[in-house]
Amino acid sequence: MQIWSWHGFFTYLGSPYIFRGALITVYMTAVSMVMGFLLGLLIAVMKRSQRRLLSWPARFYVWFFRGTPLLVQLVVIYAGLPKLDIRLSVMACSIIGLTLNEAAYLAEIIRAGLNAVPTGQIAAARALGLSERQIAWRIAFPQAFRLIIPPLGNSVNGLLKTTSVTSVISMEELMQRSQILVQDQFMVLELFSVAALYYLLMTTAWDFLQRRIEHYAERPYRRQQQSAAVDPIELPVTTQDAR
Amino acid sequence: MITLDNVAKSYGAFQVLKGCSAEIGRGEVVVVCGPSGSGKSTLIKCINALETFEGGQIWVDGMAVRSAQTDHSALRAKAGMVFQSFELFSHLSILDNIMLAPRLVQKRAKDEIREHAKTLLRRVGLESHADKYPIALSGGQQQRAAIARALAMKPDVMLFDEPTSALDPEMVQEVLQVMTELAREGMTMMCVTHEMGFARQVATRILFVDAGEIVDDCPAADFFAGRCSVRAQAFLRFEADHPG
Numbered sequence A: 001m002q003i004w005s006w007h008g009f010f011t012y013l014g015s016p017y018i019f020r021g022a023l024i025t026v027y028m029t030a031v032s033m034v035m036g037f038l039l040g041l042l043i044a045v046m047k048r049s050q051r052r053l054l055s056w057p058a059r060f061y062v063w064f065f066r067g068t069p070l071l072v073q074l075v076v077i078y079a080g081l082p083k084l085d086i087r088l089s090v091m092a093c094s095i096i097g098l099t100l101n102e103a104a105y106l107a108e109i110i111r112a113g114l115n116a117v118p119t120g121q122i123a124a125a126r127a128l129g130l131s132e133r134q135i136a137w138r139i140a141f142p143q144a145f146r147l148i149i150p151p152l153g154n155s156v157n158g159l160l161k162t163t164s165v166t167s168v169i170s171m172e173e174l175m176q177r178s179q180i181l182v183q184d185q186f187m188v189l190e191l192f193s194v195a196a197l198y199y200l201l202m203t204t205a206w207d208f209l210q211r212r213i214e215h216y217a218e219r220p221y222r223r224q225q226q227s228a229a230v231d232p233i234e235l236p237v238t239t240q241d242a243r
Numbered sequence B: 001m002i003t004l005d006n007v008a009k010s011y012g013a014f015q016v017l018k019g020c021s022a023e024i025g026r027g028e029v030v031v032v033c034g035p036s037g038s039g040k041s042t043l044i045k046c047i048n049a050l051e052t053f054e055g056g057q058i059w060v061d062g063m064a065v066r067s068a069q070t071d072h073s074a075l076r077a078k079a080g081m082v083f084q085s086f087e088l089f090s091h092l093s094i095l096d097n098i099m100l101a102p103r104l105v106q107k108r109a110k111d112e113i114r115e116h117a118k119t120l121l122r123r124v125g126l127e128s129h130a131d132k133y134p135i136a137l138s139g140g141q142q143q144r145a146a147i148a149r150a151l152a153m154k155p156d157v158m159l160f161d162e163p164t165s166a167l168d169p170e171m172v173q174e175v176l177q178v179m180t181e182l183a184r185e186g187m188t189m190m191c192v193t194h195e196m197g198f199a200r201q202v203a204t205r206i207l208f209v210d211a212g213e214i215v216d217d218c219p220a221a222d223f224f225a226g227r228c229s230v231r232a233q234a235f236l237r238f239e240a241d242h243p244g
Helices: A006-013 A016-048 A052-067 A070-084 A090-116 A119-127 A132-169 A174-185 A188-217 A232-238 B040-047 B072-078 B094-104 B110-123 B139-151 B169-184 B196-202 B220-224 B230-241
Strands: B002-011 B014-024 B029-033 B055-060 B079-082 B157-161 B188-192 B205-210 B213-219
Touching (some): A016 A052, A016 A174, A070 A090, A070 A132, B014 B055, B014 B205, B040 B055, B040 B157, B094 B110, B110 B139, B139 B157, B139 B169, B196 B220, B196 B230, B213 B230
Parallel strands (some): B079 B157
């Protein structure tokens, strides 16, 4: 048996079966991230609340979902829900598990962002008569979001790879499909190299997307008037925005 | 316009305000001065309920501040506030900063708000900066924008909490000038400040606060002529020796 087969490597690289597995990975990441973010936002706001009726359940949630392995959570959802007569597809179980787990981590990131919003601006909004709800949506959330883009980017990057854990409940994403082919054709290195390459492609694409988002969110914080003269390092980025 | 009736507040065992009473009529310009930590900022923030207080009552245009029935949003629309460190919303352009509250709180027509905002920006000399973000403006410009933002709510009274304390000396004048014009136009104003020159020129009355009490409440002319308490005289001498 040869050590490395280029033929095998390129065959798998062009395989629609593996490619679709990668698409499933992207899909799971996107859906779990969006839903996890919304749930995380709710938990972060609850955890910051003065009312224990709100903050304690949120604290419990974060404690529980960060304190147990995702693998266990997935198996419990996959094996447990049918016993309650709730029958869901493997995909649904995977997304529920990933969402619940990710929300706990995102809640802490969002909380850090909300804590970093200048309290003076919150007071100013109050002095203008804005309601607490208006302050949250118009002042606190937009400013917190800008601050947490880098750690959010970490989470997306991590989640792209963490989705592979759903293979334990037989979710056919990129990793599981690679393993299926390994069991059949024994080209371990070639297959996993292809999988690694796909993960790299996906995380690289996210890096680009994140930079675009960051660039957009930083717009209000660039000194447009002086950017070109004062900060030559930022020149390529800022000149296209400078008016 | 504003009635302070025996306002008292404590942080634990420390009494910040020990029963402050005063009456501020429409069109008056009242300067609140006194040493640091005397409670002047706390007092002015009680008026628009940014600070709570446990004793006494404040009336703003007939509305009781310390009452469960009071609509704080309506109260705050009556009393515009300008802060020491400007507190413009850093993610919004200057124009959006000014238009936000009239739109969300007063639900006025967007076109009317925009026209009003532009008029105000012209008034504070910032019409060419409408689309910039706060970070692109100097401290003095930011504070003038913050004044315009407060005026956009068409308030009955303006509260200033050390509006020039965070500014470089050369920017203090441009802000004081806007405030002076505002006073000349008849706006009711209450202003916590160390700018005794401004107080001398513009104030109709001085409240001198020391250790949580209103020690002096007298016409500005009397105050600066030395017809005030011994403590205030000592304060005035100190301020004269340490301008700015």
